[in-house]
Amino acid sequence: MTTTAIHSAAHRAAHPERLLEPDWAEITAITPETEDISTFWLRFDGAAVQERYRYQPGQFNMLYLPGYGEAAISISSDPHNPQRLVGHTIRFVGNVTRAISRLKAGDRLGMRGPFGVPWPMHAIEGKDVVIASGGIGLAPLRPAIYHILHNRERYSKVILVYGARTPRDLLYSNEYDSWRKADIDVQITVDRADETWSGRVGVVPMWFYHFRVDPRKTALLTCGPEIMIRFVVFEALARRIPTDQIYVSLERNMKCGQGACGHCQLGPYFICKDGPVFPFSALERYFNVEEF
Ligand SMILES: Cc1cc2nc3c(=O)[nH]c(=O)nc-3n(C[C@H](O)[C@H](O)[C@H](O)COP(=O)(O)OP(=O)(O)OC[C@H]3O[C@@H](n4cnc5c(N)ncnc54)[C@H](O)[C@@H]3O)c2cc1C
Structure with missing residues (x-):
């Protein structure tokens, strides 16, 4: 894999505490985008968690709503945002996301992450x-x-x-x-x-x-x-x-977010930990598989 994958492994190793337990975050605002899509702006409950949380373009979080479960949702906000509100643009399609659609500003969600290999913003400089x-x-x-x-x-x-x-x-x-x-x-x-x-x-x-x-x-x-x-x-x-x-x-159906369950497997790769961002050179062999 690429240097971005190596970066992600290093990132995971540096933040083992972020893999299993969700942190809790308050919905500070909800921006309706389309009929069935809204952006949820989240701020962590704890100042220390909020302070240390960093993400890169292309990474995602597992959002958790008790009684409903978790869904993988990309981070859609500005990584340079000084207030560091974390935005998630969510389409309401199933169990978890429809339940999230009924939440209001002030409600809370569990959040694990950030996960995944980001877009290679440094590698593509100059292009x-x-x-x-x-x-x-x-x-x-x-x-x-x-x-x-x-x-x-x-x-x-x-x-x-x-x-x-x-x-x-x-x-x-x-x-x-x-x-x-x-x-x-x-x-x-x-x-x-x-x-x-x-x-x-x-x-x-x-x-x-x-x-x-x-x-x-x-x-x-x-x-x-x-x-x-x-x-x-x-x-x-x-x-x-x-x-x-x-x-x-690739945004394949995902459950655990950490390469354990195999729901998001594509050939030898787990979309959750080897992706979701891949160079096409890594996917080429699997391009004709039915689900792609
Ligand atoms: C890395 C990653 C990033 C993602 N980012 C976003 C995002 O930013 N915003 C967003 O709205 N969604 C995103 N998704 C998709 C989201 O995780 C799924 O739609 C999730 O299943 C929703 O959970 P649910 O319980 O509401 O729906 P479920 O009850 O799990 O599923 C509802 C229906 O959608 C189908 N489905 C589930 N996941 C997928 C999928 N990945 N592709 C196609 N069909 C699927 C199911 O088969 C079912 O028919 C992302 C997925 C991944 C893997």
Whole structure:
């Protein structure tokens, strides 16, 4: 695996206390994003825990609601946020997330983490960066965007292509202008337009036909529905972006978050501890497995 995996192992070794016991955190605010997605802003109960908690773009927490269980949720906030509120953008799909949808500001959640291999923000410095994302897949990429905003001079051209089913399903739409002002080329597309929409219509991988990349100096970060990832990677490979410059975040069904239960296994990898971010060079052999 890559240096990011090594980093993650070091991080886990340095924070063994964060693996098993949840810390408790208060929901300080809830930002509705779409009909079935909201961002929950959390602050740890203990000042010491709050003070030492650090995360990197692409990492996730296991959120715990007593009586319902745990769910893996990416951290969607700014790792440089001085107040260090931890944001989680959650789609309400099942047992745990639907129960979380009924919580209010002031309620509390258990939180274990941060887990996982982050996006390789240092390894890709100096490169053109293409961020291709669909639906709630923008959540784990937003911290990477914030990192780029804080360190814009370290990256060359930065292009974000983000797609959602309809304009109502777009996440964080009030932030696109500020990202554009920081010299990020933000391209938004929807599968189906409505009367409010005058922008691009079409799926994310189609966007690759609208621009040229210099494969030697381009890094691709992608997260979204697996079908979108598959076609984005195909388009990137067709443009000869090297497989070790294509990074994919996989959000497979996960239970323990620490490589014990095997729910999230892909070939020899556990998405929870070897990922969720992988260079495509590591996944290539397993690309045709049915679930991918
Ligand atoms: C590393 C990682 C990061 C994630 N980040 C986020 C995030 O930021 N926001 C968010 O809303 N969700 C995220 N998820 C997905 C979330 O963990 C699952 O949707 C989780 O199962 C929700 O728990 P639940 O009890 O509400 O639903 P469940 O009752 O477990 O499942 C509801 C339904 O969704 C299906 N399902 C469960 N997990 C997945 C999955 N990963 N992919 C496809 N179908 C699934 C189940 O088969 C079932 O049909 C992430 C998952 C991983 C592994």
